[in-house]
Amino acid sequence: MPSSSTIDARHRHAYGEEAQELLAELEAALLELEDAPTDQPLIDRVFRALHTIKGSGAMFGFDDIAAFTHDVENVFDLVRGGTVAISRELLNLTLQAKDVISDLLAAGLEFRQADLDASQALAAQFRKWLPKPAAAVAARKAGPAAPGTASTLWSIRFAPKAGILFTGANPLCLLDELAAMGAMQAFPYLQGVGRLEDLNPEEVRMRWDIILATTAPLEALQDVFMFVEEDADIAIRAIDYSGDACTIDKKIGEILLERGDVRPQDLQAILAAKKPLGEMLAEAGVVSREQVASALAEQQIVRARREERKAAADAAPAAEKVDAQAASIRVAASKLDFLVDLVGEMVIVQARINQVVQQKRDPILTTLSEELERLCDNLRDATLGIRMLPIGATFSKFRRLVRDLSEELGKEIDLEMRGEETELDKTVIERLGDPLVHLLRNSIDHGIEQPDVREAAGKPRRGSVRLVAEHSGGEVHIHIDDDGQGIDKERVRAKAVERGLISSDAEFTDAEIYACIFQPGFSTASAITNVSGRGVGMDVVKRSIDALRGSIEVTSVPQQGTAITIKLPLTLAIIDGLEIQVGQEFFVIPLTHVEECVELPRKAAARDDSREQIVNLRGEIVPYIRLRKWFTVPGDAPPIEQIVVVRSQGLRVGIVVDTVIGEMQTVIKSLGRVFRDVQGVSGATIKGDGSMALILDIPQLLQVVTAASR
Known part of the structure; x- marks a missing residue:
């Protein structure tokens, strides 16, 4: 039988997870309550979240959390009864209380004195909303029902x-x-x-x-x-x-x-x-x-x-029947990761079996191999589906961010969110929070103007920030748009020239100029504030998105606003890829970037030694790069070469290879530290015969090709 200390630790961990969900629910309800202060169901949601946090906290030894939450709950019990009205002051206090509970929860049972002092000071402010002790005693003797409510x-x-x-x-x-x-x-x-x-x-x-x-x-x-x-x-x-x-x-x-x-x-x-x-x-x-x-x-x-x-007699509320069957179960993330790793290994073994069956040419083995491949595909999709989570859980955290930041900067801003049901791999969602915070802070600080300035420009006093997620093929696109003043392209260009990022006499597209804002230490702010001005943030965004094998694009119109689009893969574990060969080396291109495969014209190959590495595809000029030269693969190119045309970040580029083998399921394996800075490679995979193939980093390769063609 497990020891009582082990059981207690397990249950406290379960309480921590449950409390985090309740805190998220509490914050969402409070922010909605700001727009509808008399909405009784919202008030009930707040009270129920507080009550559950308090009760469960007392049960599992979190007495300080229970005692603090009890004071907040008492105030909202009066709100439920109509004795206390919802006000901005009360909502601000309750949001601070949510943060204090979160800090106490993170500290576990070993609270810091600073956390306890903060909770006691805030609890004292909540007690000011409660009636005097004599009135409280009289109210308790009169019964549990508040005036105007039915028990x-x-x-x-x-x-x-x-x-x-x-x-x-x-x-x-x-x-x-x-x-x-x-x-x-x-x-x-x-x-x-x-x-x-x-x-x-x-x-x-x-x-x-x-x-x-x-x-x-x-x-x-x-x-x-x-x-x-x-x-x-x-x-x-x-x-x-x-x-x-x-x-x-x-x-x-x-x-x-x-x-x-x-x-x-x-x-x-x-x-x-x-x-x-x-x-x-x-x-x-x-x-x-x-x-x-x-x-x-x-x-x-x-x-x-x-x-x-x-x-x-008719005012008594009816009891609601709740289904006793749980709709879901809680599974540790480590178990899901282990399951995905097992599925990845199984996909590799299945590919090896398929390769051996093709060599044997046995019809019975071929049938079994095809059935195994179908089952592996279904299991892979089902396992990856388990890891998929709605991005709305991440989006909901930003309402509080926008509210607090707009109040700090003296701006009036509405946050519009769409596509919260869009699903993304849990690992991607976990690592996406910080980049989105930086982008939203940047839109609010640099983009949206002060209310008086907006009115003078003929705009509504309240600015608008839109956060939208949507599926696009095998990717998820996240848009952060605002209707602010836009990006001053010339100011960005001048700052980039001053820092030596670009030359003063070269021609650059708008996208290339806007890309400078993602350079480390780059900032156009005239003064350092609590929000921005130190040149940190946007470079962190770029590194984080690159680490997720995604891309980021910026467009802006002066006095109309800025639109930032993040493109991310659905999952980081198993992807569909196009296998190619150069010499004796094999590579994989993520299928989401591939547009078409064509034969390299002999005329283009003949002048390949010149600086013009371009090809005319149906009237469109497409630059290309040779993987043989890029990775210094030994050997001579075959008489007939292939071009894989890929697209990323609005660019269309060709990749010249010896042979296009075909599609394959790719189990992504990370490379060691030695290969971390190798340009053009994002990982590796194991083929059916046990050999290794490198996975190409298409966005990075396209940047190199664009810079070379300029």
Whole structure:
């Protein structure tokens, strides 16, 4: 049996993951609440997220998080009841609280004193929103329902399994959670405890019947038992006290039948006697006296609640039914990575088997090889599909960024997001966050003008930044557009000349000039601020995108805005490629870049020694590069050579090779540090015969060709 410390660590890790999702949900709801401060479902979302973070935190030992979140939750309990109104000040405080909870969560159980001081200082500000202690005590005595709200009466049966303590859960903490939600009575059952000498302190042999009056919805009650659903028998039902007298004044026998404590035949046998039913059932040994007392309490509470709620009989919220089947399971990222590695190795073995079968020319083996190839393709697609995640989780983080940054700079900005459902490999998404942050900060700081300046230019006071993701072939395109002042091309050119990045007398396209902003240390800002001016950021963006085998393009129109497009591969693990050969060496070109394959005209090959390495393809002049010369492959070129025409970053370039072999599934293997700075190579793959082929870095090769042709 695993130790309790191991189980506790595992459950704390699970709580950390769950809390991060809840914090993201909390931030999204708060930002939406800013535009709709009276939206009750949004307020309920905020309260539920806070309540779950607090309750689960207390259960798994994060007492400081629970105590801090409790103060925030109290304020939003007043918001739910209409006592406190949503304001920008309250939203700012709550967003700061979300950041503090995130910091405390990252620190684990070993909090820094600075984190604790920040949480206590912020908690003190939240307490200012709460009523004075005397008013709070009076409000608690009056009952759990806030003015203008309706509470529901719930019957809860909580029967933990004997080994629940080994999961790190504490049943008493769960009862405290319920007690904090409203007026509660709990009735313990001790029959299963047994004799003292037989008692095992590591096992729980009790169960409870609970009567709870609360304004919290069914989901909040279910959240209390979220982490013990597999380790306890839990039944929650709403008690109807809003019907006619026959429904309201339930007899003891009916309540015990509903709970399953007594069988119908036993009840009928007892009803013939003249004593009170509860007493007779207890004397007959059908039920315990604790069960009778619990049923009597429910009966009395229902009658009392009926008198209090005559005027609002129809206001009690209906209990929502939640599917008990989980829609998804949580899997460690390391397990997915290992699975993808196994699939990659299997693809390589399948290619080797296919090559051997082709040599044998056995029809039975050929059929089996084709079936194996089909299964490998399906397994590969399914495995890579598991790693695909919607990019919306990354996009949602930027609402807060835009809100805070526009407030800091004194600008009015709307963020429009589309294509959040677009899926991308989880590794790409994880490494995409920082580049997008830099690009958005750049658009807000350099692009969008101050409101007065925009009005003077005939623009709306509020600027607009658009963040859009979309699929395009085998790639994902991410667009960051703004309607600001655009990029001053001449200013960028002058700064590039000053730094020696380009010559003053050469001709450059707009795209080449804009590419200078991605050089290390390049900045056109006249002053250093908290946001920009130090020349860092855009070069980090370029390196990050290059590391993802992607590309970035910039277009801009003065006084109309700037558009930045990032093009990324769907996955970094297995891609479709075009296998080519030069001499005795093999290379792979990612299929997403390939446009066509044609034969190199003899006239072009004859003048290849000149500086004009260009070819005329159907009236279009296309520059090309010879892989034989680029990689210094020994041997002479064959009489007839092939050109693979590729496109990237708006450029169309030919790559001259000896032979085009055909398409192949490419399992990408990273190269060692020795080959990190080799231009034109992004990785390697293993072929079916066990030999290696280099994967070409097409964007980098095209930059070289463009520079050479100039």
